[in-house]
Amino acid sequence: MTTSTVTDSAGLSVYNPTAKVGTGKSEMGQGDFLRLLTAQMQTQDPFEPVNNAEMVSQMATITNSSGIAEMNANLASIKEQLSGTRLGDAASWIGKSMLVQSNIAAPDASGIYAGQITLPAAVDGASVDLVDGNGNVVKSIDLGARPAGDVSFYWDGKDDTGATVSNAALQVKVRGATPSKVATWATIAAVQSPADGSASKLITALGTYSPSDAISLS
Helix, strand or coil: CCCEEEECCCCCEECCCCCCCCCCCCCCCCHHHHHHHHHHHCCCCCCCCCCCHHHHHHHHHHHHHHHHHHHHHHHHHHHHHHHHHHHHHHHHHCEEEEEEEEECCCCCCCCCCEEEECCCCCCEEEEEECCCCCEEEEEEEEEEEEEEEEEEECCEECCCCCCCCCCCCCCEEEECCCCEEEHHHHHHHEEEEECCCCCCEEECCCCEHHHHHHHHHH
């Protein structure tokens, strides 16, 4: 069966009963607005052109549509930057202590020095020396015989009489063993959020670290 097509005086098809009608797009973007405006200008009646005020209004609609799309993209970017360890989770770490790989120990708010060494093999006897900037051993912590694995050490910063001996950062040196790793606890004082959009940094007395640098969190 053949179906005729109705055309106007210019030969343009205006009706086709065999054409399939789709649902169209649910949203119109800036490109769609521009195509509609171009088609309107091409097919306007030369004796009754589009009013200037109406043209300006349509251009403003296009600009607003573009601005809203750009704003939504920016908001999505900001939301992504503020999610996860980028800022939100990292900020919740402030005031806590993180165990990081370092041979420098700094006291926390209570004056406590703490850390951990990893022994690749068992030892008959080992000790941890905390040394000041002049090379003096401020405190020697006897670890005794230890199996292979992680060994924690701790010092309250005081001597046997209860007097505070040190409140400065001290170097950790191990005697009687060669540890495969030395780590110390550092209090997280603040979170740094770089302007370039990179991951947040945790600021401690030992330096600046990434959240992924934390071996453990307390």
